[in-house]
Amino acid sequence: MEALGTLAQPAVLNVGRLGDAYWSWVERPVRGxxxxxxxSWLEHLTKTPWWLVPCLWAPLHLACAAHAHMKYAWPLPHLLGLLVAGVLLWQLLEYLIHRFAFHAHVSSYWGITLHFLFHGCHxxxxxxxxxxxxxxxxxxxxHIMVYSALFMSFPPHIALxxxxxAGMGYIAYDCLHYAIHHCKGGRSASPLLFFLQSLRGKHLHHHFRNSHSGFGISxxxxxxxFQT
Structure with a gap:
């Protein structure tokens, strides 16, 4: 890690000491x-391979969809409509969290520390x-917060x-985010590759040109x- 002011290893508990200089530092991306x-045990908890996301969460959300279909006797087209609505709900949450939480301009030691931990590091x-x-x-x-909010807002046969x-949308978001940064484009003209390249262009613009636009990732x- 490059030195800047009082910044030293390990990063998380030191970036807050940068104060206002943090913002110019964190917006200059580097490799590393x-x-x-x-x-070491705490450091290990901050690292997650991409494949763990679908392996861990896909069975849960597929089971929720199957349970909703069997318990509440939703016709398949209606169930699919609710699943799509859940995906759109996730995309809205993704946008709002990224724009208003991950890009909140904080200035205190703990505010900067949390910002770096959750998003500034990226x-x-x-x-x-x-x-x-x-x-x-x-x-x-x-997951617990979204689950609780949905079941407090809707009857169970809709909330589930x-x-x-929403969980399927989250899985797609994390996997697409990884692919945007690490999957190389080939010569294939498939719609999936075209979609990924379009997302990659907008997301890298957010990283390297204008971090105040392009808050949607998936x-x-x-x-x-919202015209951003």
């Missing part, structure tokens, strides 16, 4: 794999392959398929809606 914490080290997807523990906390769809839908 920073060390977050001193203890802007500073965008090619750190083991810190591109959400680790299981914060992902579990996010919405939760399943989709640009809400960037168009």
């Amino acid at each position: 794999h920073p060390r977050f914490f001193g203890p 802007h500073k080290y965008p090619m750190d392959s083991l810190r591109l997807v959400m680790p299981p523990l914060p992902a579990l906390a996010a 398929p919405l939760f399943a769809g 989709s640009s839908l809400f960037d168009y809606v």
Whole structure:
């Protein structure tokens, strides 16, 4: 990690000392794999391979969709409609969290520390392959919050398929985010590759040209809606 002011290893507990200089530092991306914490066991918890996301969460959300279909006797077209609505709900959450939480301009020591831990590290080290997807523990906390909010807002026969769809949207988001940064484009003219290249262009513009636009990652839908 480059030296700047009082910044030293390990990163997480030192970036807050940069104060206002943090923002100019974190917006200058470099290659590398920073060390977050001193203890190895804690450092290990910050690293997550991309494949863990579908392996861990896809069975849960597929089971929720199947349970909703069997328990509530949703006709398949209606169930698919609710799943799609859940995916769109996730894309809205993805946009709002990225824009208003991950890009909140904080100035306190702990505000900067949390910003770096959750998102600033990705802007500073965008090619750190083991810190591109959400680790299981914060992902579990996010699942619990979304699940609770849906079941408080809707009856169970609607909340469950919405939760399943939102989870599928989350899985797609994390896997696409990894692919945007690390999957090389080939000569294939497949629609999937064209879609990925389109997302990659917009996301890398967010990283390297203008971090105040392009907040959608798995989709640009809400960037168009909110004109960002």
